[in-house]
Amino acid sequence: MLAMSCFCFLVFFCMWGTSTSLESLRVSQTIRDDKNETLVSAGGIIELGFLDLGNSSRRYLAIWYRNVSPRTVVWVANRNTPLHNRSGVLKLNEKGILVLLNGTHSIIWSSNISGKAVNDPIAQLLDSGNYVVKVKESILWQSFDDTSDTILPGMKLGWNLATGKERYMSSWKSVDNPAEGEYSVKLDRRGYPQAILFKGSEMKFRLGPWNGQSWAGYPVRSPQSSQIFVFNKTELYYEFRLLNSSDIISIFQLTPSGVGQKIFWKTHNTTERVLLPQERDQCERYAFCGANSICSYDGNHPTCECLRGYVPKSPHQWNMAIWDKGCVPRNKSNCKNSYTDDFLPYSHMKLPDTSSSWFDTTVNLDKCRELCLKTCSCIAYANLDIREGSGCLHWFNTLVDLRNFSQLGQDIYIRVPASELDHGGHGNMKNKIVGITLGAIILGLIITCVCILIIKNSVAAGVYCHMVQLQWRKEYFRLRNEDMDFPTFELSIIAKATNNFSSSNKIGEGGFGPVYKGTLLDGREVAVKRNSLMSDQGQNELKNEVVLIAKLQHRNLVKLLGCCIQGEEKLLIYEYMPNKSLDYFIFDETRSKLLSWHQRFHIICGIARGILYLHQDSSLRIIHRDLKTSNILLDAYMNPKISDFGMARTFGSDQVEDKTRKVVGTYGYMPPEYAVHGHYSVKSDVFGFGVIVLEIVSGNRNRGYSDPEHSLNLLGHAWRLWTEERPLELIDNQILERCLPFEALRCIHVGLLCVQQKPEDRPDMSVVIPMLNGEKLLPRPKAPGFYTGGCIPESVSSLKTCNLLSRNEMSLTIFEAR
Ligand SMILES: *[C@@H]1O[C@H](CO)[C@@H](O)[C@H](O)[C@H]1NC(C)=O
Ligand SMILES: *[C@@H]1O[C@H](CO)[C@@H](O)[C@H](O)[C@H]1NC(C)=O
Ligand SMILES: *[C@@H]1O[C@H](CO)[C@@H](O)[C@H](O)[C@H]1NC(C)=O
Ligand SMILES: *[C@@H]1O[C@H](CO)[C@@H](O)[C@H](O)[C@H]1NC(C)=O
Ligand SMILES: *[C@@H]1O[C@H](CO)[C@@H](O)[C@H](O)[C@H]1NC(C)=O
Ligand SMILES: *[C@@H]1O[C@H](CO)[C@@H](O)[C@H](O)[C@H]1NC(C)=O
Ligand SMILES: *[C@@H]1O[C@H](CO)[C@@H](O)[C@H](O)[C@H]1NC(C)=O
Ligand SMILES: *[C@@H]1O[C@H](CO)[C@@H](O)[C@H](O)[C@H]1NC(C)=O
Ligand SMILES: *[C@@H]1O[C@H](CO)[C@@H](O)[C@H](O)[C@H]1NC(C)=O
Ligand SMILES: CC(=O)N[C@H]1CO[C@H](CO)[C@@H](O)[C@@H]1O
Numbered sequence: 001m002l003a004m005s006c007f008c009f010l011v012f013f014c015m016w017g018t019s020t021s022l023e024s025l026r027v028s029q030t031i032r033d034d035k036n037e038t039l040v041s042a043g044g045i046i047e048l049g050f051l052d053l054g055n056s057s058r059r060y061l062a063i064w065y066r067n068v069s070p071r072t073v074v075w076v077a078n079r080n081t082p083l084h085n086r087s088g089v090l091k092l093n094e095k096g097i098l099v100l101l102n103g104t105h106s107i108i109w110s111s112n113i114s115g116k117a118v119n120d121p122i123a124q125l126l127d128s129g130n131y132v133v134k135v136k137e138s139i140l141w142q143s144f145d146d147t148s149d150t151i152l153p154g155m156k157l158g159w160n161l162a163t164g165k166e167r168y169m170s171s172w173k174s175v176d177n178p179a180e181g182e183y184s185v186k187l188d189r190r191g192y193p194q195a196i197l198f199k200g201s202e203m204k205f206r207l208g209p210w211n212g213q214s215w216a217g218y219p220v221r222s223p224q225s226s227q228i229f230v231f232n233k234t235e236l237y238y239e240f241r242l243l244n245s246s247d248i249i250s251i252f253q254l255t256p257s258g259v260g261q262k263i264f265w266k267t268h269n270t271t272e273r274v275l276l277p278q279e280r281d282q283c284e285r286y287a288f289c290g291a292n293s294i295c296s297y298d299g300n301h302p303t304c305e306c307l308r309g310y311v312p313k314s315p316h317q318w319n320m321a322i323w324d325k326g327c328v329p330r331n332k333s334n335c336k337n338s339y340t341d342d343f344l345p346y347s348h349m350k351l352p353d354t355s356s357s358w359f360d361t362t363v364n365l366d367k368c369r370e371l372c373l374k375t376c377s378c379i380a381y382a383n384l385d386i387r388e389g390s391g392c393l394h395w396f397n398t399l400v401d402l403r404n405f406s407q408l409g410q411d412i413y414i415r416v417p418a419s420e421l422d423h424g425g426h427g428n429m430k431n432k433i434v435g436i437t438l439g440a441i442i443l444g445l446i447i448t449c450v451c452i453l454i455i456k457n458s459v460a461a462g463v464y465c466h467m468v469q470l471q472w473r474k475e476y477f478r479l480r481n482e483d484m485d486f487p488t489f490e491l492s493i494i495a496k497a498t499n500n501f502s503s504s505n506k507i508g509e510g511g512f513g514p515v516y517k518g519t520l521l522d523g524r525e526v527a528v529k530r531n532s533l534m535s536d537q538g539q540n541e542l543k544n545e546v547v548l549i550a551k552l553q554h555r556n557l558v559k560l561l562g563c564c565i566q567g568e569e570k571l572l573i574y575e576y577m578p579n580k581s582l583d584y585f586i587f588d589e590t591r592s593k594l595l596s597w598h599q600r601f602h603i604i605c606g607i608a609r610g611i612l613y614l615h616q617d618s619s620l621r622i623i624h625r626d627l628k629t630s631n632i633l634l635d636a637y638m639n640p641k642i643s644d645f646g647m648a649r650t651f652g653s654d655q656v657e658d659k660t661r662k663v664v665g666t667y668g669y670m671p672p673e674y675a676v677h678g679h680y681s682v683k684s685d686v687f688g689f690g691v692i693v694l695e696i697v698s699g700n701r702n703r704g705y706s707d708p709e710h711s712l713n714l715l716g717h718a719w720r721l722w723t724e725e726r727p728l729e730l731i732d733n734q735i736l737e738r739c740l741p742f743e744a745l746r747c748i749h750v751g752l753l754c755v756q757q758k759p760e761d762r763p764d765m766s767v768v769i770p771m772l773n774g775e776k777l778l779p780r781p782k783a784p785g786f787y788t789g790g791c792i793p794e795s796v797s798s799l800k801t802c803n804l805l806s807r808n809e810m811s812l813t814i815f816e817a818r
Contacts, residue, residue: 289323
């Protein structure tokens with residue numbers, strides 16, 4: 001008896017004497033509530049002991065951060081079985097099981113591993129917040145496996161697929177009752193795994209599938225931590241780690257009201273608690289818009305919009321903003337024609353519910369598309385991992401819970417039947433069909449007429465034929481007009497929209513006149529290009545542009561909404577691009593920070609696709625001839641759109657080079673053969689593209705740039721760095737830290753290939769795109785064409801305006817001296 005009390009006294013003494021250093025419990029040692037005993041981790045960061053919460057007298061065995069306030073409990077052992085007074089005792093038994101006893105020695109809670117006696121187990125509290133029972137180095141039990149409402153760095157949320165054990169977050173009932181509440185966050189293993197917030201068994205919010213960087217629907221990233229997602233045969237989990245755990249505490253907690261929040265403290269000893277803001281809006285609510293529609297949030301209101309090719313299931317309700325019925329296909333895809341279906345890309349999207357999706361991590365995007373096309377019920381595909389664009393995800397039958405973000409998010413490709421792809425819209429298609437049918441009928445009448453004439457040369461037949469002829473002409477011209485049919489605006493409407501072309505509405509100066517911002521009566525914002533009355537070519541260029549652009553439809557080309565030709569006024573009305581043009585960002589010290597490497601790469605690829613469309617894919621073949629950063633406009637999501645086709649020329653499809661007496665373009669972007677000899681070809685645009693790429697990567701203008709040591713222009717500078725094998729020094733300092741070096745290097749390489757001296761050395765745009773994507777081996781570049789227009793070489797040296805022109809960035813037209 002005496003020995004026993006002596007032992008107890010020793011234990012007691014140890015605990016008080018060195019209370020901060022006691023960090024573990026051995027067999028037969030205890031932690032007693034009535035003695036205020038606790039364990040403290042070695043670094044003094046974490047404490048384990050008994051506490052009550054709020055006003056309640058219930059006592060809990062818990063783990064909390066020691067020196068932050070308010071006191072933050074991160075784990076509770078007996079969350080569903082509280083003690084009712086301070087009689088609780090924690091013990092480690094000889095089987096290595098932690099047991100929590102109440103005043104009458106009943107087991108209130110245990111770490112619950114059945115087992116036999118083990119040799120010298122120890123229960124140690126770690127600075128990470130993990131309470132671990134181990135024998136030597138092998139772990140018998142750890143509190144990190146027993147997740148509650150809080151995820152600590154290093155803790156896994158998900159599944160051990162080998163044992164089938166799930167770790168999920170579950171909220172407390174209330175702030176003073178840690179019992180299991182109604183909210184939980186789980187990794188759903190159906191289809192491609194996704195993290196979901198549940199209320200009971202009801203899905204409230206999908207954090208989304210993992211996209212390689214973050215949860216697709218919860219793209220919050222904090223600079224102090226890295227996020228990890230593991231999905232293989234044995235493990236499926238999410239975890240975050242602190243980059244520097246010596247000065248920061250960070251946790252992810254699910255509140256009793258179902259809000260997931262990231263909290264951090266800047267030091268270990270502080271009351272300064274920071275909540276990472278989380279965007280919360282109605283679009284977050286699971287399936288807010290029903291099936292097959294996109295939710296978008298403008299800062300005030302959510303809006304639902306059917307996907308292309310889908311119509312509201314219940315139009316009446318839909319019009320009253322009751323959206324939950326969603327949308328249905330306008331025309332059920334008929335799988336016989338599935339090979340004519342196409343896919344429309346949607347950017348900045350939160351991917352839809354993946355619970356019945358199919359995935360493959362080894363399939364690339366092209367193959368992914370092909371497989372989807374072959375499967376009748378496959379209605380959308382996307383990359384699994386957006387970092388390098390790898391892996392493949394398919395959806396079937398319906399898409400649920402899609403939304404768009406203003407930034408972030410990813411691309412998804414939605415299947416659309418060919419019948420929905422007519423860009424003129426449904427009406428136009430119908431008109432054409434009607435036209436063709438009418439044409440056929442009239443042709444029939446003409447034949448009848450000829451027959452009648454042959455058989456019976458009568459007056460009646462003559463009259464009949466005359467009528468047929470009139471009808472035919474009327475129909476013919478009606479169809480011709482429809483070809484050119486796109487909206488014309490009244491001058492008065494445009495004048496009103498632009499405040500009578502007031503200077504405050506002026507947003508720029510294009511090649512042939514000023515550009516104004518206007519707001520139409522319906523609130524739509526437009527850009528109005530007013531062709532200068534002085535310009536001689538104005539009329540021709542205008543016609544050229546109208547006809548060309550009206551026929552061109554591509555997501556990387558600016559859309560022409562209509563025109564207005566009234567008297568001397570010649571106006572073109574375009575969609576308005578809120579983010580101005582590329583030069584506005586990349587050449588400005590503060591704004592260039594806003595364009596991350598990821599966005600810049602996205603822009604480069606977009607420009608390349610736009611040019612390829614002009615050169616090859618559109619029904620016409622077009623050389624832009626004035627590609628430059630100020631002609632690359634940016635929409636609200638920083639998608640690039642090529643503008644200013646006033647100087648473009650069409651070609652017959654086999655005509656790739658021409659010679660002109662007029663040299664048009666902008667110095668700094670003109671290839672040597674064009675500026676000097678007036679030769680232009682698709683390769684002239686490739687040169688302009690190369691310059692733009694190098695400007696985007698470096699953040700410097702080709703013209704006006706001169707490197708300090710060698711007074712070379714940007715191309716010369718890039719080439720010098722390349723030959724000196726330090727090309728990465730070209731990269732804009734503003735993006736250096738976060739850029740992907742291999743991607744940037746590839747862009748510089750492709751840029752240099754595009755600005756080769758000889759046109760035949762430059763790649764075609766169709767080759768440039770796989771080159772940018774890393775799908776093609778890159779040849780070694782030669783020295784670039786150095787022509788920068790500082791002044792014009794011999795052949796056109798008679799030009800008086802040399803100096804004047806070299807000072808500005810305006811497009812210009814000069815005549816070749818011959
Ligand atoms: C334990 O702490 C409580 C409240 O702080 C105090 O009232 C009580 O006397 C302490 N008990 C012991 C044994 O120190
Ligand atoms: C706790 O008790 C105080 C005083 O009795 C009261 O003002 C407060 O509202 C109570 N808090 C809770 C959560 O019940
Ligand atoms: C806890 O309650 C039991 C009976 O309810 C009592 O015997 C015991 O003394 C109490 N212990 C403490 C520390 O209050
Ligand atoms: C201990 O727990 C047992 C079983 O839950 C219960 O019957 C007993 O009253 C409790 N004793 C105390 C002192 O709370
Ligand atoms: C799964 O990933 C985990 C963590 O990276 C690793 O420890 C484990 O060996 C992997 N299992 C398989 C089967 O690859
Ligand atoms: C982590 O933070 C501490 C304190 O701010 C600092 O001294 C240390 O250098 C940092 N370590 C790293 C690897 O950044
Ligand atoms: C935290 O601050 C308290 C006083 O506010 C001090 O006693 C303690 O040593 C500090 N702990 C650490 C880990 O810095
Ligand atoms: C699509 O549906 C519309 C009306 O619902 C119909 O007029 C049209 O013929 C259909 N198109 C195809 C290709 O089935
Ligand atoms: C989302 O898409 C809709 C429809 O295309 C668009 O009107 C809206 O501006 C977009 N919102 C965001 C935040 O991207
Ligand atoms: C506290 C606790 O979880 N106890 C469990 C231990 O394991 C047995 C059987 O496996 C369960 O019945 C207990 O509920």
